[in-house]
Every structure is written in C-alpha cells, then in structure tokens.
Amino acid sequence: MGILDKISEIEKEITRTQKNKATEYHLGVLKAKLAKYRAQLIEPSGKKEKGEGFDVMKSGDARVALIGFPSVGKSTLLNTLTDTHSESASYEFTTLTCIPGVIQYEGANIQLLDLPGIIEGASQGKGRGRQVIAVARTADLVLMMLDATKGEIQRKLLEKELETVGIRLNKCKPNIYFKEKKAGGIAFNSTCLLTKCDEKLVQMILHEYKIFNAEVLFREDCSPDEFIDVIARNRVYLPCLYAFNKIDQVSIEEVDRLARQPFTVVVSCNMKLNLDCLLEYLWEYLALIRIYTKKRGQSPDFEDGIILRRGSTIEHVCHSIHRSIVSVFKYALVWGTSTKYSPQRVGLQHVVNHEDVIQIVKK
C-alpha cells in the first residue's frame, strides 16, 4: 500500500469513528499516524522536481506568498502593486512559475511572490501544488486571494490543503515544552487544568512516534492535535490575510458580509478598489516597524529609515546598522513612544517602537 492509500484509509477511519470519551485515545493515535504519513509525503524526495523559477531568492524586508485558485486575480494584483509584469488572462493556469515583485510601502521593500493557481488535492501533488506550498512555507505571510463571486468555498478548501502539509494560519505555536531524553521514561506535567488531553493520550501519541523518553510540560489547555503539532516539528505558523477580489462583480450586501470576516480585506484589482487598505493590513500583519537613526548634533534622516519587526530591541537596531557596533556600544538615546521621556538613555535590551529616533553612543 502506498502512502497516499494509507493516508486515505486513516482519514476514512477518523471520519467513521464517533467522537466520545471511549474513542478519544484511539482517535489520538490515528491522528498521530496520519501526521506521520503526511510528513513523509512532504519530505523532499531527493530528486529535484520540475518547475524552474521556484527557487526565488529572498529579498527585501519581508516575503508575501500569493496563494489562490486559478484566475482569482493573483497576477493582476502583482501587476498593480509592483513594477514587475506577470501575464494575466481569463484562462486558468496562466501563471506557471514563481514571479517575484517588490511592493514599496512606508519605506519597506516587501517581496510579493505571484504563484501558479492551486486546486483541491494540491498537497498531494496535483498541478504544481507541492512546489507552490513549498514556497508558501518560506514566506512571512500568506496572502490568500479568493474570488468574491464564489463565497467561502475556496477559502475552506485551501485552508484544508495548507493544514494538511503542516502550515498553520493565524495560530500561535502551542505553549508546550517538549524535550526528548536519552532515558528516564516520559515525565509529564501541566501548569493548568487539561480538558482535551491527558497523560495516557500523550504517552500513546509519543509511542506512535517511537519516543519513550521525554519531558513534556503543557502550559495551556492544548488538544491532541496541537500536541502532535509540537512533536511533528515540520509545522510553520504564518499570519494569513484573506483578500476577496472581484468585488465589482457582487452586490454591496455581499461585499459588506465578506468584509466582516476575520483577517479579511475586500478588493477589486481590476478597478483598483481598496488596495490601499490591503497594503495597510499587510504592514500590520507582517508586524513591521520603521525607526530612524541619527548622529550626535545632527537631525535624523527621515528619508532613510530602518525596517524591523515589532518587538525588536536596540541590539537588533545595532545589527542592522553594522555587525561590529554591538562590541563598542555604550548606550543609546531614544526619542519616541517606547520611552517615558525623550530622549531617554537605554541599553541593548530596550524594545523600540514604530517611528522611534535612535542615537547610538559608543565607548
């Protein structure tokens, strides 16, 4: 039996099995098995698959992958937001490779990757699904483009495809400490009440993975699926923005309904409607900030900021100026919203805010 057959057997058994207290353990083990086989499916086979242009160099401050069914308007968006041209047409599978463009926004260079359309079964290799998904894993954000005239179906189908290959959208990593050990059996602990998972189930799942010695600490009330995500290791957690395109084709009531969904923006690429809003969301979801540096006695150059991630520290600022700066760093002066007063003297661990002005004082 091939892996695909094994996977579909297990999937069938999971749907057949009624969910209740008595089947909980059985289901947990089935899910662990499923996760194992799926991981084998996406492991690189060694030989390079066809599809040139898929190894695109990462560049700029962040990378966004355009994922969607054929002909939803992905290439039209790339053509509208960047200087790059990607063929767009009314027939499906117009785009056959990965085409990178650059969005310039708020002083940041955001790499936007136009990709071939994907369809149901993409995760199992239909069309160029596997290559497209491999690119999505390298992105900082998935921009899922959907056809507003088709309601929510496309979204559900694509979410399932990405879910299957271990891509988690708009989800946090489960707060579970997990460490494999050489000996000592399985040490299980939790810091909160667990309602979805227990020690026995954790052990059974670990045995499925042939893990017999490990330390496990649940710091939140996680499900068996979330625990499997932690031990499976190949999971990626990405923010996702859903963009419903072609709103020029649906009623105002439908536009309003779609726009109210979480993590969603409604646009028309052809008619250039609401694209400024899409860009604002991208900036927000990528968690980008821009700071300025200045030299002593001079005013900052507001034309030339440094783009960082939210949560970055003075140490990150130093590194993005030059590798050697940290070794001669004495303190920094900060003007902006991250300090109580301006300027304020801070150390390397100080977290900076959007639009802060920073002066590095050397030893």
Ligand SMILES: Nc1nc2c(ncn2[C@@H]2O[C@H](COP(=O)(O)OP(=O)(O)OP(=O)(O)O)[C@@H](O)[C@H]2O)c(=O)[nH]1
């Ligand atoms: N009505 C309408 N049509 C649009 C809009 N945006 C794109 N289209 C049309 O949709 C068709 C497909 O556009 P593409 O940009 O080629 O779509 P794609 O997602 O790149 O398609 P593939 O590369 O084949 O996956 C073209 O005929 C576009 O003109 C829009 O906002 N409204």
Ligand SMILES: [K+]
């Ligand atoms: K097309």
Ligand SMILES: [Mg+2]
């Ligand atoms: Mg295209």
